[in-house]
Amino acid sequence: MKRNALYAFILICLAIIFVSGCQSGGKTFRIKGELSSAKAGDTIYLEHRGLAGIERLDSAKINKNGSFKFTVKAPENPEFYQLRLGHQLAPFAVDSVETLVIKANASDLYGTLSIENSPVNDQLKQIDQQYNATAAKIRELMKQHQTKIIDDVTYVNLLDSALNEYKTFATKVILGNPASAAAYYALFQKVDDYLIFDPYDKKDYAMFGAVATSWKQYYPESARTEHLYNFTMNALRARRQEEERRKILENVPIKTESALPDIVLPDVNGNKIALSSLKNKVVVIDFTVYNSDFSPKHNVDLNTIYSKYKSRGLEIYQISFDSDEHFWKNASLSIPWIAVHDSQSVYSQLLSMYNVRNLPTSFILNREGSIVARVEDITKLESELNKVL
Numbered sequence: 001m002k003r004n005a006l007y008a009f010i011l012i013c014l015a016i017i018f019v020s021g022c023q024s025g026g027k028t029f030r031i032k033g034e035l036s037s038a039k040a041g042d043t044i045y046l047e048h049r050g051l052a053g054i055e056r057l058d059s060a061k062i063n064k065n066g067s068f069k070f071t072v073k074a075p076e077n078p079e080f081y082q083l084r085l086g087h088q089l090a091p092f093a094v095d096s097v098e099t100l101v102i103k104a105n106a107s108d109l110y111g112t113l114s115i116e117n118s119p120v121n122d123q124l125k126q127i128d129q130q131y132n133a134t135a136a137k138i139r140e141l142m143k144q145h146q147t148k149i150i151d152d153v154t155y156v157n158l159l160d161s162a163l164n165e166y167k168t169f170a171t172k173v174i175l176g177n178p179a180s181a182a183a184y185y186a187l188f189q190k191v192d193d194y195l196i197f198d199p200y201d202k203k204d205y206a207m208f209g210a211v212a213t214s215w216k217q218y219y220p221e222s223a224r225t226e227h228l229y230n231f232t233m234n235a236l237r238a239r240r241q242e243e244e245r246r247k248i249l250e251n252v253p254i255k256t257e258s259a260l261p262d263i264v265l266p267d268v269n270g271n272k273i274a275l276s277s278l279k280n281k282v283v284v285i286d287f288t289v290y291n292s293d294f295s296p297k298h299n300v301d302l303n304t305i306y307s308k309y310k311s312r313g314l315e316i317y318q319i320s321f322d323s324d325e326h327f328w329k330n331a332s333l334s335i336p337w338i339a340v341h342d343s344q345s346v347y348s349q350l351l352s353m354y355n356v357r358n359l360p361t362s363f364i365l366n367r368e369g370s371i372v373a374r375v376e377d378i379t380k381l382e383s384e385l386n387k388v389l
Contacts, residue, residue, distance in 0.1 A: 030099040031070040035085075038066040038106035042085070046070045049080040049091065051227055057081075066106070077219035078120070078181030085109050093181035095120050123173055123182035131189050131196075134166040138191055145323065152289045152323055152346045153359055166196055167204070174207050179214035184224070187211050199235035208232045263350065265319060265340035268329050273340055278315050280367050282388050284381070286318040287351070288360040290331040298360050299335070301378050305385070306337055312389045313367070321345050321359070364388060 031046065042062045048055040060068040078095040083102075088109040094100070101116040115121040138159065145155040170186040177183060187207055189196050197204040212232040215225040263275040263285075275285070288298065306316055316337035322328040323345040332339040342348045350356075354363065362381060364373040366388050373384040 027074040028071050029074045029094055029096075031068075031072075031102060032099060033068045033070075033083075033102040033104075035062060035066040035068070035104055035106040035109075038062045038085075040064040040066075042106075044068050045084040046072065047082050047084055049082055051223060054082075062106075077215070077222035077224060078179075078184065079224075080181065080185070083109065091124070092118075093120050093124055093185065095181045120181050123180075124185055127170065127173065127182065127186050127189070130166055130169045134162055134196070135191055137162040137165075148324060151291050152321060153292050156346050163196055170197070171207060174210060178210040179218045183211050184215070184228070199232065200238060205232075205235060208235065261353075263317075263319070265342055267338065267340050268332050273317075273338055275317055276369070278317065278338075278365075279369065281313050281315045282309075282367060282385065283365040284314070284316045284385070285354075285363045285365065286316055286360060287354065287356050287362070288318060288320060289322045290320055291322050291324055291327050292359070294360065295331075298378060301381075303336065305382055308382075309385060309389055314385065314389065319350065321348055321351070 033044070035044075040062060043059050044062055045056055046058045046060075048057055057072055058070050060070060062068050074096075075094060078093060080091060080093050082089050082091040085106060090104065090110040090113045092100070092102075092113070092115060098118075100118060103112075103114050103116075104110075105112040141150070141155060141158050141162065144150045145152070150158070166189070170189070173186045174183040187197055197207050199205055199208050208228075209232060212225075212228045215222065216229055219225045264272050266272050275283070284302075286302065289295065290299075302316060302318075306314065318335070318337060318339045320328045320332065320339065320341045321344075322341070325341060325343065328341050332341075342350060354361075358376060360376075360378070362375040362378070363371050364375065364381075364384055366372050372388060375381045375384055
């Protein structure tokens with residue numbers, strides 16, 4: 001009897017340990033797949049798309065009827081995976097402990113992939129469709145810009161429009177359920193390694209904040225949560241510093257030194273001219289492009305002001321952001337003020353540094369080198385200059 005009681009006690013202990021182990025991390029999710037047009041015996045791989053890169057988790061042989069199975073430890077938070085068949089990839093998400101029933105055609109794995117009763121993966125498909133449409137538009141715009149079919153200003157405006165189409169769609173997904181895998185996925189889409197949602201832009205930052213806050217609440221121990229939260233907080237600190245710097249550029253008047261970095265760019269002869277070399281003068285920094293409809297009238301208006309106030313110590317430091325440098329050189333030959341060119345064109349850091357969203361935009365520097373006015377309407381330039389000269 002004592003021996004039987006001992007055996008019973010041991011069995012109970014083992015059962016408790018087993019149940020406890022299952023509850024502490026033994027949960028799994030299963031994949032039941034069926035591939036039409038697949039070759040029996042081919043190998044399909046299951047891979048984890050983690051923060052550190054791609055990690056292969058398992059492999060399976062495809063049966064004669066095209067079926068395959070995987071059983072994998074379930075993640076503690078929404079996570080991303082992919083199936084690999086030859087050179088084909090099919091990404092998907094897992095947001096709970098579940099069984100995913102996957103069907104596809106082996107000749108077009110991702111294009112035909114369907115996952116039964118998985119709303120999050122339906123959303124991922126929709127995000128990809130919107131992203132692919134946006135990326136195609138951007139590639140076409142870049143092609144038209146490079147071949148001079150559209151000018152710089154038109155390119156920037158159309159580029160913003162294309163990006164906003166994706167953002168409008170993705171914002172609905174994100175705010176609909178910011179704790180979901182789809183929200184995270186939509187947030188981190190890139191074009192040419194640049195995030196579509198810019199964490200340093202105040203409007204876009206709200207999307208990062210929404211997802212980071214939700215993941216912090218629901219998945220506080222997740223590595224993705226920590227990464228996202230740190231990423232978002234670092235962006236917030238950087239954006240606040242940038243906002244403080246931009247106040248220098250936008251608040252009028254400014255009585256203290258602006259402490260802006262110097263600008264040194266080449267003129268039409270290739271001579272590099274520094275903005276700091278114009279000390280003791282009142283300077284108009286003019287951000288513009290020559291190859292645009294507004295340029296001829298803009299320069300005529302500038303010339304009228306320059307001729308009138310040059311003798312009183314006015315100088316114009318005009319920066320061209322034309323992508324066609326040859327066009328700028330020809331157009332600037334008769335310009336009487338300082339005309340320089342930024343070869344980075346509309347991608348120049350100067351535009352973000354000075355918070356320039358529209359061309360032309362001008363700034364007035366007093367004789368001490370401090371910015372005292374921002375002028376986006378040239379009809380107001382003369383009245384602002386009269387406050388300084």
